[in-house]
Amino acid sequence: MADGTLCGEDFDRNILEFMQVSDSLKDGWELQRVKNYSQQFCTFLVKRNTLRVLDVDGTTSARRLLEIKHWRMSEDVGNDERRTKEEEDKAGSVIEDVVLNQPDVQTAGVLCRFDYHIVFSSSYSVPTLYFSACHEDGKLLSLDEVWRSVPSHHQERLQNERWSFITQQEHPILGRPFFQLHPCHTADLMKNLLKTNDGTFSASHQNYLVTWLSSVGPVVGLSLPLEFAKLCKGTTPSS
Structure with a gap:
């Protein structure tokens, strides 16, 4: 791993460690083992039906963002009918301040479903993140829509x-x-991330997979709970 790459055996070990944490959290990751075109068994990770609300057309108004924030608030409190009018107004005011002062909020009223797959690339000797993305009606997102959701x-x-x-x-x-x-820059990224403070490389107490995924996953809306950090000494996944 000193050159930022990973062998297939270490990838398999990493995903087993990963799944131990995932199973304890019940966060939806699955371990798949299927045959490829060469009839060889391949092991990879899958997370299905991850719902995201995206601004894929770039035209969402602040008012629509506000409606979504209100909807999320009502979901969080369980639609508690005992709240007073004063409490409702105060909560709405706070939410409106958050929405109108955060122009980069990545929410939009377009509900999309993502499936994420983590597969080992034998060509680059690194893990690779594949994903599918579709609208509520099953229509696939275009590459341009995916980019606008970043x-x-x-x-x-x-x-x-x-x-x-x-x-x-x-x-x-x-x-x-x-x-x-695309995995072409993964080795360079990981070579830097896995260095110790004194500039040397150490693989002790490191889970390459978690370190990598916590760095690239947020680009496409995939973050890891902090509990995965225990697999990576000195590395804190995004929450």
Whole structure:
């Protein structure tokens, strides 16, 4: 791993460690083992039916964002009918301040479903994140819509490689069209992330998979609970 890559055996060990934490949290990850085109068994991770509310057309108004915030608030409190009118007005005022002062909020009233797959790339010797994304009616998101759903701070950082970082590829095991976070820069990224404070490399108490996923997953709305941090000494996944 000193060069930022990962062998297949370490990938398998990493995903087993990953699944131990996931199973304890019951957060929806599944371990899949199926045959590929060569009739060889391949092990990979899947997280299905992750719902996200996206601004995929760039036209959502502050009022619509406000409606969504109110809806989320009512869901959180369980639609408690005992709240007073004063409490309702105060809560609405706070929510409105949050919405109108956060122009980069990535919510929109367009409900989409994401399925995430983590597959080992034998060509690059790194894990690769594949995902599918569709609207409520089952219509697939276009590549342009997927890009517009990326948080703005990631868009700015990736602007010069937007069409090479997220691409459409055939799933290497299932043979169906998927989106992919291209693995060509993963080794360089991981080589830097896995260095110790003194600049040397240490793989002790490190789970490569968690360190990688906590870095690239938020680009496409996939974050890990903090409990996964126990697999990575000195590394804190995004929440």
